[in-house]
Amino acid sequence: MSDIQLSVFDLFKIGPGPSSSHTIGPMKAGYDFIKTVRMLPVETLSKASGLMVHLFGSLSATGKGHGTDRAVLAGLLGHAPESCLPEFLDELAAEPLAQRPMDLGAHSLMINANNVVFDAIEHNFPFNNTMIIRLTGPDAKEAPLFEREYASVGGGFIQIKGKPEKPRGAPAYPYGTMEELKKQLAESDLSLHRLILENEMAVTGAAETEIVAGLDTILQVMDTAVSAGLSVEGVLPGSIGLARKAKQILKRSQGRRYPQETIISQLCAFAFAASEENAAGHIIVTAPTCGSAGIIPAMARIMRTRLALSEQSIREGLLAAAAVGFLAKHNATIAGAEGGCQAEIGVASAMAAAMLAHATGYGVHVTENAAETALEHHLGMTCDPVAGYVQIPCIERNAMSVVKAFTAFVIATDELPGQHKVGLDQAIAAMMATGQDMNCKYKETALGGLAVSVPNC
Ligand code: SF4
Structure with missing residues (x-):
């Protein structure tokens, strides 16, 4: 590998x-x-x-x-x-x-x-x-x-075509799979975020301060997209005439009957907000793609506002999320056009689950299990954007999948060692095989699924 x-x-x-x-x-x-x-x-x-x-x-x-x-x-x-x-x-x-x-x-x-x-x-x-x-x-x-x-x-x-990419430096702690990454962590005694940071410096040649500043900019732009989406109402561009809902969902979250409903509706509001900004063609952060640009920003906002995690913990969580994204991109795909929506939203959900687990202090096994659980329950998800717009099902799907990421975190933290039977590498391999078998109608062509059954937009 x-x-x-x-x-x-x-x-x-x-x-x-x-x-x-x-x-x-x-x-x-x-x-x-x-x-x-x-x-x-x-x-x-x-x-x-x-x-x-x-x-x-x-x-x-x-x-x-x-x-x-x-x-x-x-x-x-x-x-x-x-x-x-x-x-x-x-x-x-x-x-x-x-x-x-x-x-x-x-x-x-x-x-x-x-x-x-x-x-x-x-x-x-x-x-x-x-x-x-x-x-x-x-x-x-x-x-x-x-x-x-x-x-x-x-x-x-x-x-x-015909232009090979510029050579990069060799990673300080090389790995190609989750199993190899865990081996490197065990041998080096580094935390997951530190290992990813060391590799980032070795691969790109950038200084640590530069990388940290870049990560902070990423988190800031993500949060700005959430705030921007929460501040406006109206209709998104395109023939569907889809109304923005983020502001309304957040407002209604205040009056929820049960406290657990509030955190779910806030996660949804934040994911809607950044996803609606994406649908409007405004500035977002790919996480790992535009279509899935609401999941990690929503998780980061909830970590900040409801879990009171420090910016340092959130930044470290973002590095853990990157580790999961790397594995998915390296061993499968993160493109809806190649692997269907499982590759975009599924991978983003896995990254968000890992981010939360790592930022809240869990070790690599819980972080892996949280990511695996989130990805496993997106396997087979097709890409079928109605009328070709990244709106239906994409925006709601970001909200559903950040909640799934939180659920995956809860399941992973409640498991006893040895109870988890599926590794992240296996889930990624299954995603790749499923994506290869998926008919091209379900890979960002808007020729199948909801794109066909909802034709009048
Ligand atoms: S349905 Fe397709 S376009 Fe929409 S988020 Fe999923 S992969 Fe992206």
Whole structure:
């Protein structure tokens, strides 16, 4: 088994919703393309007179509902996901056919939504979410001046055909599975969060202070998304006309009859809030994807407000959550387009369960069991977003799954040693096998499930 060389910031990325594979990935691809093209020789650039973006697979099937066209255009217009203002994306959505200048250095090319083609859903590219961007000269029949094939492989990650990723450092404590991670923990006598931090420094070369500051920014943006979602009402963008509910759920949580109902309804309100911000195309943190961006922020808010945990404990919990996300990404997938919703919401729930267990002081076995239980009870969950929007079932699903994460934590902390029979590695392997067997109708194409049975949105 190969070693994990992922960074915590590969999983937790700041950017606009509503779908990491359909907005952050394509925006990154557009941004990479324009940066690369600007370095072409002047004589080549002077011939540039056309640009086309071809979206394939799930990007074509549900890209309109997810705003893939405006995301890739925003990237081509020079906006990176971390710094793009939601207002600019709202402008692109409001006036998709307005011509905007794509800056090539010596001159600009005017582009709009007509430069983006929703191409074949079925194809033979190695990755479902593939896009090809071409810069062409005056004769469209001639070979393009420059072309790149990108794959948006989930969680906002992109792969570029023929361009291997930059080498990273070797992890200080290598592991590829949960079993290997537990062995490293036992041999090193490190806590889980410390081991992940040591590996982060070794893999990325960043200093500890830099990583801690980055984690604090991630937690802050997550909390801002929860607060933003709780402060507004109204209807989310798109043809469904779905009302925002977070504020109302929080308000009603005050009058609950039983105390345990209050914590459940607050968890739901917080998860709705961040998920509704994602659906609105506003800034969120992938955790590990946009579609699942409500679960960990909701857990973090409840840890802060109801469990009175310190920021240090929450940060350490976030590192434990990252360990679970790493294992899922390394050994299976975190993309709905590859593995269905079990890979997005299921993994996020497992990460949140691990976060809570670790932050409240439990050891690695309880942390693993909490994560495993949460993931196990999402196995087989399909991705079937109604009308292609990350709204139904996605928003409620975040609320359901943060509650599931809390339940998984309760079950894991009540188990006696040796009672737990399924390992996290086994649950991840089952998720991978289930995802491979899943019909492509249930993998972010909006061609099956609720997307078909709720057709009139
Ligand atoms: S159904 Fe799940 S995987 Fe699919 S878009 Fe919604 S949250 Fe993402």
